[in-house]
Amino acid sequence: PVYNILEGKELALICKGGGGGGHTVWRRKDGLMPNGQPYILGGQVIIERVGREDGGEYQCWDNNTTTTTTTTTTHNYRGKVVNVQCK
Numbered sequence: 380p381v382y383n384i385l386e387g388k389e390l391a392l393i394c395k396g397g398g399g400g401g402h403t404v405w406r407r408k409d410g411l412m413p414n415g416q417p418y419i420l421g422g423q424v425i426i427e428r429v430g431r432e433d434g435g436e437y438q439c440w441d442n443n444t445t446t447t448t449t450t451t452t453t454h455n456y457r458g459k460v461v462n463v464q465c466k
Contacts, residue, residue, distance in 0.1 A: 381460045384429050392424040394439030408436040434463040
């Protein structure tokens with residue numbers, strides 16, 4: 380899905396895990412997460428005030444299989460594209 384959001388608004392990205400006892404991880408394609416880290420553990424990411432730099436593709440991974448976070452294709456991947464509309 381694609382999310383269009385106005386700059387300065389709050390954004391919540393939610394990903395429900397596969398239920399296999401693994402961990403849900405959020406990553407950002409070609410960049411760091413808003414907190415400066417390469418990934419965030421958990422099924423939810425909240426950006427309180429979205430800025431232009433927050434636009435891009437966010438990827439939710441459920442690592443309840445033998446796949447690793449370096450794998451680029453897996454059936455446990457879900458992506459969300461965020462378009463930030465400037466004021």
